[in-house]
Amino acid sequence: MRAVLSTLVSVVLLLTPFLPVFGAPEVLSKKDLDEQEMQEPKPVIEFRDGAFRELVQKVQQEVDADVKAGKLDPRDQKAFKAELVKRLAPARQKCLEFRATLKKPEHRLVLDFLQLGMYAEIGAVEWLEELTGNWGGEIGDDMVLAGAEGLIQNGGDLTPELTTRLEGIAKNGNEEAQATAKRLLDPFFRNPVGLPFPAFPAGKKTQDGQALSLDRFKGKVLLVDFWATWCPPCKAEVPNLVAAYQAYKDKGFEIVGISFDEDKDDLDKYLAENKMAWPQYFDGKGWGNEVGQTYGIRSIPAMYLLDGDGKVLAAGQELRGGGLEKILAAHFGKK
Numbered sequence: 318m319r320a321v322l323s324t325l326v327s328v329v330l331l332l333t334p335f336l337p338v339f340g341a342p343e344v345l346s347k348k349d350l351d352e353q354e355m356q357e358p359k360p361v362i363e364f365r366d367g368a369f370r371e372l373v374q375k376v377q378q379e380v381d382a383d384v385k386a387g388k389l390d391p392r393d394q395k396a397f398k399a400e401l402v403k404r405l406a407p408a409r410q411k412c413l414e415f416r417a418t419l420k421k422p423e424h425r426l427v428l429d430f431l432q433l434g435m436y437a438e439i440g441a442v443e444w445l446e447e448l449t450g451n452w453g454g455e456i457g458d459d460m461v462l463a464g465a466e467g468l469i470q471n472g473g474d475l476t477p478e479l480t481t482r483l484e485g486i487a488k489n490g491n492e493e494a495q496a497t498a499k500r501l502l503d504p505f506f507r508n509p510v511g512l513p514f515p516a517f518p519a520g521k522k523t524q525d526g527q528a529l530s531l532d533r534f535k536g537k538v539l540l541v542d543f544w545a546t547w548c549p550p551c552k553a554e555v556p557n558l559v560a561a562y563q564a565y566k567d568k569g570f571e572i573v574g575i576s577f578d579e580d581k582d583d584l585d586k587y588l589a590e591n592k593m594a595w596p597q598y599f600d601g602k603g604w605g606n607e608v609g610q611t612y613g614i615r616s617i618p619a620m621y622l623l624d625g626d627g628k629v630l631a632a633g634q635e636l637r638g639g640g641l642e643k644i645l646a647a648h649f650g651k652k
Contacts, residue, residue: 437464
């Protein structure tokens with residue numbers, strides 16, 4: 318429970334909420350942007366670290382107190398996120414006032430891109446729709462793709478408006494954007510529950526030298542965990558995974574980790590220290606992880622729980638916090 322709260326609040330502290338822009342969307346080509354202004358957007362940084370941070374920290378303290386008092390339950394993701402959206406409204410209004418003072422498009426763009434993760438994390442779909450409407454052209458396409466992907470990865474559903482925009486990008490975007498949009502529109506990526514999990518790429522092995530294949534785990538309930546030791550939300554889930562593994566491994570539960578780490582020694586040390594005894598796939602390529610690319614993984618942790626026939630039982634946020642243990646208890650309790 319605390320892991321869910323701390324992860325969500327840390328995202329809010331790092332990112333900036335939405336500010337709508339009225340009128341036609343801005344259309345800039347990437348070559349027109351001032352790279353220096355993009356890398357060092359001083360006004361945006363000062364705002365984020367000043368007035369905005371104070372407002373968000375106040376929300377953090379209030380939410381933390383309500384969780385401790387039992388008034389809020391992060392395990393009820395829908396209600397919890399709705400409450401966060403409500404409480405962050407004053408911070409959003411403050412951002413509205415600030416954005417109106419920004420004269421350089423690079424600063425407005427940085428501010429808007431910084432918001433995408435938070436919107437996806439808390440499921441603020443209306444804010445997300447308006448935010449992605451601020452920009453046109455390839456930059457607008459990039460924002461739609463990033464926002465839609467984050468929303469899906471965090472257990473949210475695409476709205477009709479976002480779906481329509483993705484369909485447009487799939488037809489008219491550049492080659493890379495088209496491929497991403499088509500993947501986001503794929504039923505498995507959008508809602509994998511009940512669908513067969515696609516086969517692992519051929520020829521891959523876990524660190525114990527055995528084949529990385531679904532046949533290896535056939536008949537078992539398998540958690541496929543895309544993660545990394547440098548990822549705080551991933552590390553927050555480790556105690557939950559270890560507890561679930563120890564409780565259910567003898568009943569037919571298995572985990573296979575797909576590590577996005579680049580340093581094998583760091584990974585092995587972390588696995589030993591945290592008693593993570595399940596198989597791990599590692600190729601040292603970080604975000605270029607070949608298995609991760611097969612499934613279009615763009616943010617971690619990303620989790621899929623499969624039944625004995627390789628169909629998805631649950632995925633995403635549903636498995637975080639105490640969600641995995643709850644599902645496993647219900648599943649194995651029936652046998």
